[in-house]
Amino acid sequence: MAIQTPPTTEYERALTENARYAAQFDRSGLPLPPGRRLAVLACMDARLTVEDVLGLRTGDAHIIRNAGGLATDDAIRSLVISQQLLGTEEVIVIEHTGCGMLTFQDADVHADLVEKTGSDVDLAFHAFPDLDTNLKAQVERIRAHPWIKDVPVHGLVYEVETGHLREIH
Secondary structure: OOOOOOOOOHHHHHHHHHHHHHHOOOOOOOOOOOOOOEEEEEEOOOOOOHHHHHOOOOOOEEEEEEOOOOOOHHHHHHHHHHHHHOOOOEEEEEEEOOOHHHOOOHHHHHHHHHHHHOOOOOOOOOOOOOHHHHHHHHHHHHHHOOOOOOOOEEEEEEOOOOOOEEEOO
16 A cells, blocks of 8 residues: 655745756846836736736846735835836836726725634725726826836736736726
């Protein structure tokens, strides 16, 4: 009878993959500033691989991700550092069809978490009801920030059904 080994955890798998990666590592000479002088703010959705969608390689761009691809204070902080300290000169914001942020209301999630955990925390989720309207608002929030350079800021919708990008205007 064969001895069954316990399933490998994702953490163990990640460490194994890192050892494989490090054994062939050849990127120690990449410069700190991104080569394409590009910063991308995108949703964290696992179906959106920013590098593949935009044809980017390691070292090409700063990629900032969060739930919804929102221009939160922290995302803007990263964009300011990207531009003012590391020389990026263009921003692309990517949101996508089928986003989970379209499926709930902040108040409902907040109440559910208070009930589940017994703790009430001041944390906004920033759910939104309309994709295009929200994406336009994120682009405008970035453009309006006084520490963001006067550079092109583009908004794109990634269509998870087709892989295509759609510009918003």
